[in-house]
Amino acid sequence: MLISIQLAIKNVYRKKERSLLTIIGVLLAVGSFISLLSIAEGLYERINREINGRKVDIYILPKDAAALPTGPIGTVGFSSGTLPLSIVKKLKKTSQFPHIKHVCPIYRVQQKIGNQTIIAWGIKMENFAEFFPYFKIKSGGRFFEDNASEAIMGGNLAMERDVKLESLIPIEGQPFTVVGIGVPHYSFQDYFCYIPFEKAMKLKNAKGAHEIWIQVNRPIKSEISDTAKAIRKAFPDANVKTKEEYLGAANEYVNYAWLLQFAISAIGILIAITAAMNTMLMSTYERIKEFGTLRAIGTTRFNVFFMILTESLILCFIGGLGGVVLGIMGSQLLDDTVQVLLQLSFPLAKITFNLIMYAFILSIVVGLIAAIIPAVIVYRMQIIDALRWE
Amino acid sequence: MKIMLQGVYKYIETQAGSIKLLENINLEVHQGEFMAIMGPSGSGKSTLLYQIGCLDIPSFGHIFLDEVDISQEPESIREQIRLHHIGFVFQNYNLLPTLTVIENIMLPMQFSGAHKGERKARAASLLRLVNLASKENEKPTNLSGGQQQRVAIARAMANDPGIILADEPTGNLDGKSGKEVLEVLHSIHENQRISLVLVTHDPKVASYADKIFYLDDGKLRATVF
Numbered sequence: 210m211l212i213s214i215q216l217a218i219k220n221v222y223r224k225k226e227r228s229l230l231t232i233i234g235v236l237l238a239v240g241s242f243i244s245l246l247s248i249a250e251g252l253y254e255r256i257n258r259e260i261n262g263r264k265v266d267i268y269i270l271p272k273d274a275a276a277l278p279t280g281p282i283g284t285v286g287f288s289s290g291t292l293p294l295s296i297v298k299k300l301k302k303t304s305q306f307p308h309i310k311h312v313c314p315i316y317r318v319q320q321k322i323g324n325q326t327i328i329a330w331g332i333k334m335e336n337f338a339e340f341f342p343y344f345k346i347k348s349g350g351r352f353f354e355d356n357a358s359e360a361i362m363g364g365n366l367a368m369e370r371d372v373k374l375e376s377l378i379p380i381e382g383q384p385f386t387v388v389g390i391g392v393p394h395y396s397f398q399d400y401f402c403y404i405p406f407e408k409a410m411k412l413k414n415a416k417g418a419h420e421i422w423i424q425v426n427r428p429i430k431s432e433i434s435d436t437a438k439a440i441r442k443a444f445p446d447a448n449v450k451t452k453e454e455y456l457g458a459a460n461e462y463v464n465y466a467w468l469l470q471f472a473i474s475a476i477g478i479l480i481a482i483t484a485a486m487n488t489m490l491m492s493t494y495e496r497i498k499e500f501g502t503l504r505a506i507g508t509t510r511f512n513v514f515f516m517i518l519t520e521s522l523i524l525c526f527i528g529g530l531g532g533v534v535l536g537i538m539g540s541q542l543l544d545d546t547v548q549v550l551l552q553l554s555f556p557l558a559k560i561t562f563n564l565i566m567y568a569f570i571l572s573i574v575v576g577l578i579a580a581i582i583p584a585v586i587v588y589r590m591q592i593i594d595a596l597r598w599e
Numbered sequence: 600m601k602i603m604l605q606g607v608y609k610y611i612e613t614q615a616g617s618i619k620l621l622e623n624i625n626l627e628v629h630q631g632e633f634m635a636i637m638g639p640s641g642s643g644k645s646t647l648l649y650q651i652g653c654l655d656i657p658s659f660g661h662i663f664l665d666e667v668d669i670s671q672e673p674e675s676i677r678e679q680i681r682l683h684h685i686g687f688v689f690q691n692y693n694l695l696p697t698l699t700v701i702e703n704i705m706l707p708m709q710f711s712g713a714h715k716g717e718r719k720a721r722a723a724s725l726l727r728l729v730n731l732a733s734k735e736n737e738k739p740t741n742l743s744g745g746q747q748q749r750v751a752i753a754r755a756m757a758n759d760p761g762i763i764l765a766d767e768p769t770g771n772l773d774g775k776s777g778k779e780v781l782e783v784l785h786s787i788h789e790n791q792r793i794s795l796v797l798v799t800h801d802p803k804v805a806s807y808a809d810k811i812f813y814l815d816d817g818k819l820r821a822t823v824f
Contacts, residue, residue: 212709219697502693505654506707506754507682510674592654593646596689 213512217519220492228524231488235528235575236535238481239568242474243536243560244543246567249467251544251559256463258396260456262343265313266433267423268455269296269440270448274420291316291417296444300423305443308425308436311339314418316409320380320402324549327366329380329402331409340422343394350374350389353405360385361403364393365555380404381412400555478571481528485579489521493583500587501595514588521580522573529572533565600665600684600761600794602628602651607660607670609646609817620646621817624660628762628810631792633785635799635808643817644798645766651796652685652764653677665761682711686755686793688765688784692747694739700750701726701735707757725753729783745776752783762794763787769804781807 221228271290292314299305300312316331334355337344346352346361353359360380362372367390377384385404393399409415423440425432433451441449450458493500500513537560544558587595609621620643628634628651636644649655650662653669662670669680681687694703704722713721726732729749731742739747748768755763765784769777785807788795797808805811813820 212706216695216697223697498691498693499695502687502689502695503706504678505652505681505687505689505693507678507710507758509678509710512710593649596649596654596693 210512210515213516214519217516217523220496220516220520221523224492227488227492231485231524232528232531234481234484235525235572236531238474238477238575239529239532239572240535240539241477242471242571243533243564243568244539244558245470245474246467246564247536247540247558247560248543248547249463249470250561250564251557252466253460253463254559254561255396255557256459257456258394259398260452260459262341262394262396262398263422264340264342264424265422266425266428266452267437267440268450268452269421269423269444270450271419272446272448274448291415291419292421292447293417296421296447297418299443300421300440306436306439308427308432309423310426311336311424313340313422313424314406315420315422316406316413316415317419318380318404318409318412322370322379327400327402329360329404329409331404331406333406336406336422337403339424341398344398345392345394346389347392353388353403355405356407357405358383358385358408359388359405361389361391362387363399363401363403364391365399366402367391378402383408383412397555478575482575482578485521485525485575486582488524489517489579489583492520493517493587497587497590497595497598500590501592501598504592505596510588514584517584517587518577518580521583522576525572525576525579526569528575529569532572533568536560536568601630601663602762602794602796603661603663604651605661605663607647607650607657607662609643609650609655610658619817621650621657624650624819626812626819626822628794628796630761631788631794632810633788633795633797633808635797635805635811636814637799637802637805637811638814639800642814644800644814646817647814648764648766648796648798651762652687653680682707683758684761686757686760686763688748688751688755688763688768690767690770692739692744692751692771694747694750694754696738696740699736699738700731700742703739703750704753704757707754711758713758721757722753725756726750728756728787729753743776744772745779748772748776748780749783752780752787756787756793760793762796765795765797767798767800769799769801777804 269292271292273290294314297312297314300309313332313336318329318331319326320329334352337352347364353361360378372378372387374387374390376387378387391399423436425436437449437451503513504510540558540560544556547557604624604626607621607624608619610617610619624647636647638644650657656670660670661668664680664684669677695706698706701722704725705718708718708721723732723735726735729752731746731749734742734746739750742750768784769780772780781804784795787793797804799805810822812822
């Protein structure tokens, strides 16, 4: 087995230019795979962190709202529909909804600053700690007061815009004093700005909330589903989703994005497979006589098969390694471009461990597919035919 | 090692139909014997050699290697027979160009699982035997045809086989190099009592052998002792 690996390595060096071109083909395919899918992977991870970072058991949305968390949909164009505030009052009636613990209306305002759109969340002070238990304010700062023109900035947003405590930021033409800056939590929360709910409504003369969040007394499945059922019955015009349903629906969108990006990168993968297979076929046909000789001196069929497979895997693995590096750089470039095009204030792409594993698996699969036909040809070839090969 | 062929036939199927390459071959090569197979081009000399060398199986008949009918053995056993008991020398040397001379010689030993030290010592000794000790780290492409063929002989000797099969070993060589190669083969046969079967169309080459078989149109026509 070891000798087969040694012979495979020597053969990779034999035609350096051809090997290099194959490596470049795989490198480009893996690089584009990582770059493209880092957007979907980043979106998936951030959405999950975002939703799991909130203590929301049930979401109430306008009927036409897309089931995506505020972050990504916010800047791309969320539903303009609102929910009447009377719903909030009714939900607080313990006789009708005995399991509800907290109700939190949300109103979002988009503010363009430079070429970026940031999202200001209108949320009641009392709800902040209840629904964002992981949100921590950096030392020196504090939470806003409900009727004040004060704001809290997500940690990354403040860093990117170089916002300090006590500085003023404009939202809908009104100055808001930054009284707190969040500690980064590696989710969309870090890229948002938070202002008092009533102030947010007033900025737009709004009559209702964009979302209403519910927290139940005991977050167990039966209590959540009973409450959701009761809310659906009471407000048939609203879109009611439990946290699990909301997460599932959001991830479904991300899965579509993942599939779309995979389909695009599959073109590169197919080209890489073709290039690698062409190299392996050429390299194999050039050496048929050598394989015949190896078989004649006692090498097993399996050793020869393994040698071709190893050679292809070496080429594709090196291509895969380079592809990961290229993919990381490409992902950064793509993310910067997406942020500019969609005027996002937050990054989407993320190179996850899973993505790197997928890339390596992909390069191995490319190597295996590229080698399988040449390896089978040599495996099945009669020794005398191979020795007489011209 | 004793080799015995009994009623060996070889046919190949082509689009034009079945073609007979060997017909009713019966012969014996005894331990330490030097045998030459002669005949015109296309007479089936190499085909016969490949049957003896377990590279192919006969359509009919039996080939015994020390009482074992190798024509009935599965490929896995035939691989082991080729590795441990048979050494091949080809007309075009068939050395691996990516390996050095000594690596080429060590190759069969690596496949048979010999230790590194053992491999190196044996390869060095074989290189001395074929008078190429100074060329061990050269690539085959840097050697003359005669030198490459001597490396191929050393490789054939690597696993201490019972028989060496040589297919036109001097066919690509000039007279002087061809003579050197034959002398090496003859000396190995004389000193180590290895059976040697050599295919040639050159009577001068065949004259080194103890026994000469003449093959014509796939049939053994005559045997000269």
